[in-house]
Amino acid sequence: MHKHTVFIIFFIGDTMLNYIWVFMMVVSFICAIFTGNMENLSQAVSKEAMNGVNLIITLASGMCFWSGILKIMEKSGLTYKFSLLLSPLINIIFHDIKNKKTKSLINMNITSNILGLGNAATPFGIKAMQALDKENGFKNTSSNSMCRFVLLNTASIQLIPTTLITLRTLKNGICDSRLLYCIWISSFSACIFGIILCFICERFKK
Secondary structure, X not given: OOHHHHHHHHXXXXXXXXXXXXXHHHHHHHHHHHHOOHHHHHHHHHHHHHHHHHHHHHHHHHHHHHHXXXXXXXXXXXXXXXXXXXXXXXXXXXXXXXXXXXHHHHHHHHHXXXXXXXXXXXXXXXXXXXXXXXXXXXXXXXXXXXXXXXXXHHOOXXXXXXXXXXXXXXXXXXXXXXXXXXXXXXXXXXXXXXXXXXXXHHHHHO
């Protein structure tokens, strides 16, 4: 499951998400009846179902490979050393979080995202969000730290865009250095701008 989908489910609930999907399918079915495209709809369902299975298999192979790389990095201690480098930055961004375990979960989640292992980062992300929710004093409102965490996951810096590499390989594309430079610049810029905007909004909120 993609990390963005996880946070959508966290905020609106899986039941509401099911209603949305059912609504979209019913509307598509009704439109196909009134426009006389039932045959095209049936062909599209069969074709896209097959494409979906092929895509899942391809992505799964890529995830297995990169998850294995992350496991090697964990065993060698490289991931831990990399997370130590991020600790001062995490302490600045999440200065209002006192629980060291929560900061550690956030650190591991962000480290995995930076390395491009979004699916491996999902368990850390869910646990970190649950920990932040427990520390939140207003249960019906997201705290500032929760908003910052969602932003870091949405506009996360990626050194190795594994999903993009897998998808371009599937379509016989080439992921050259120029594309990587664009990803680094855009993700870094979005992350920095988002964090600055968060702190500005928090200051005005006070």
